Amino acid sequence: MPRKEHIAGLDIGTTKVCAVVGEVDDEGDIHVAGVGSVPSTGIRKGVVIDIDATTGAIEDAVERAERMSGAEIRGLYVGVSGEHITSTNSRGIVAISRGDHEISAADVERVVDAARMAALPASDREIVHLLPRGFVVDGHDGVRNPVGMYGARLEVETHIVTGTSTVLANLLKCVQRAGVEVEEIVLEPLASAEAVLTSAERELGVVQADIGGGTTSIGVFTGGGLCHSTILPVGGHHLTSDIAVGLRTPVAEAEKLKIRYGAASVADAAEGELVEVFNVGDRAPRVLPRRVLCEIIEPRLQEICSLMRLQIRRSGYAHLVPAGIVLTGGTALLRGIAKYVSEKLELSARVGMPEQLGGLLDAVNSPIYSTGVGLVLYGVRHGSTKMVRTTNGHGILGRVRGWLREVVQGA
Numbered sequence: 435m436p437r438k439e440h441i442a443g444l445d446i447g448t449t450k451v452c453a454v455v456g457e458v459d460d461e462g463d464i465h466v467a468g469v470g471s472v473p474s475t476g477i478r479k480g481v482v483i484d485i486d487a488t489t490g491a492i493e494d495a496v497e498r499a500e501r502m503s504g505a506e507i508r509g510l511y512v513g514v515s516g517e518h519i520t521s522t523n524s525r526g527i528v529a530i531s532r533g534d535h536e537i538s539a540a541d542v543e544r545v546v547d548a549a550r551m552a553a554l555p556a557s558d559r560e561i562v563h564l565l566p567r568g569f570v571v572d573g574h575d576g577v578r579n580p581v582g583m584y585g586a587r588l589e590v591e592t593h594i595v596t597g598t599s600t601v602l603a604n605l606l607k608c609v610q611r612a613g614v615e616v617e618e619i620v621l622e623p624l625a626s627a628e629a630v631l632t633s634a635e636r637e638l639g640v641v642q643a644d645i646g647g648g649t650t651s652i653g654v655f656t657g658g659g660l661c662h663s664t665i666l667p668v669g670g671h672h673l674t675s676d677i678a679v680g681l682r683t684p685v686a687e688a689e690k691l692k693i694r695y696g697a698a699s700v701a702d703a704a705e706g707e708l709v710e711v712f713n714v715g716d717r718a719p720r721v722l723p724r725r726v727l728c729e730i731i732e733p734r735l736q737e738i739c740s741l742m743r744l745q746i747r748r749s750g751y752a753h754l755v756p757a758g759i760v761l762t763g764g765t766a767l768l769r770g771i772a773k774y775v776s777e778k779l780e781l782s783a784r785v786g787m788p789e790q791l792g793g794l795l796d797a798v799n800s801p802i803y804s805t806g807v808g809l810v811l812y813g814v815r816h817g818s819t820k821m822v823r824t825t826n827g828h829g830i831l832g833r834v835r836g837w838l839r840e841v842v843q844g845a
């Protein structure tokens with residue numbers, strides 16, 4: 435029987451912790467072999483606030499995914515999220531002074547190092563990703579791999595993502611305590627993008643927004659690469675708690691109402707439609723127009739849209755995203771959300787979910803699993819089995835990312 439390779443992703447979300455096992459067959463096709471998802475209680479706004487609870491949830495999720503797939507999970511691609519994540523673009527420039535002017539792998543490392551040095555994070559922060567957005571050789575841009583080319587000056591444009599060291603260390607501690615190794619830490623919007631964006635959208639320019647329970651993560655892609663990323667501390671939980679407060683009903687009941695009858699806009703509720711609402715305490719349920727529920731949801735969604743709009747404008751790429759916005763994460767399941775976001779952001783919008791996969795696709799065929807599936811795809815497409823230390827070599831994340839390894843090894 436042909437040997438199959440297994441790659442696993444772990445999405446540690448605010449509402450659920452989810453492990454996904456992918457299987458790569460001889461043809462290089464990726465199949466979903468197993469999924470384990472358990473409610474998350476130790477995460478707030480994308481960040482670990484309870485190590486024991488999170489460790490327990492990871493153990494459960496991994497065990498379920500192992501049972502379903504029949505594979506043993508040794509290492510995981512782990513998603514990272516939270517407001518502590520910041521990103522910046524940095525340019526590096528070096529001269530190729532040797533006589534033949536032929537650019538070598540060492541020159542590429544040197545120029546990337548120069549970009550990193552130009553954006554060196556504060557001592558309490560770690561670099562999570564150092565992504566190249568393209569090389570420039572003697573003023574000619576759009577070079578994907580400069581190794582072997584002739585040139586006197588080499589430049590690189592990079593996107594650098596950093597996170598707070600202690601927050602990242604807590605995340606790693608939970609995974610390690612659950613008895614699994616961390617292959618690599620991957621920014622959540624970068625992972626989700628692997629599962630939901632087409633390469634045409636990335637090339638053309640697109641915004642990806644993952645609206646989960648406690649966070650909304652935004653990634654802007656142009657020319658194929660990530661050029662802006664940010665994580666906002668708002669999500670579906672806020673819609674639910676607004677409903678709970680507004681209708682004086684328990685949170686669990688508010689969540690059910692949102693999922694069953696909620697909609698993005700008041701205009702989506704037909705005149706005369708009624709919903710039954712249970713009260714806090716044991717009093718008999720009330721009957722309210724569905725419109726009242728949507729009147730609570732819409733303003734909060736509008737606020738999330740305003741924050742997204744501001745971020746896209748601040749990124750400086752607002753005019754460079756003709757492919758519009760792709761929504762994913764659990765809140766993308768809200769009725770009418772694509773239309774609403776499209777109107778508010780004046781961009782075309784669609785809901786994206788994991789696609790182009792075989793295997794147990796039904797088990798992950800929801801925007802809720804975009805990050806988990808995306809982590810597997812990231813691992814297969816860019817992941818590392820062989821780690822190389824960066825020259826700064828510091829700390830828990832001192833690893834050269836897949837792309838650099840590809841450039842260097844391809845030389």
Ligand SMILES: Nc1ncnc2c1ncn2[C@@H]1O[C@H](COP(=O)(O)OP(=O)(O)OP(=O)(O)O)[C@@H](O)[C@H]1O
Nearest residue numbers: 447448449450646647648649670763764765767768
């Ligand atoms: N049909 C639905 N309509 C509206 N909202 C929904 C629906 N289904 C799920 N949700 C919401 O999606 C959210 C969970 O999404 P998701 O699983 O993507 O979050 P998460 O990854 O755990 O959190 P985060 O990414 O913010 O850390 C919850 O707030 C839930 O109420």
Ligand SMILES: [Mg+2]
Nearest residue numbers: 447646763805
């Ligand atoms: Mg999420």
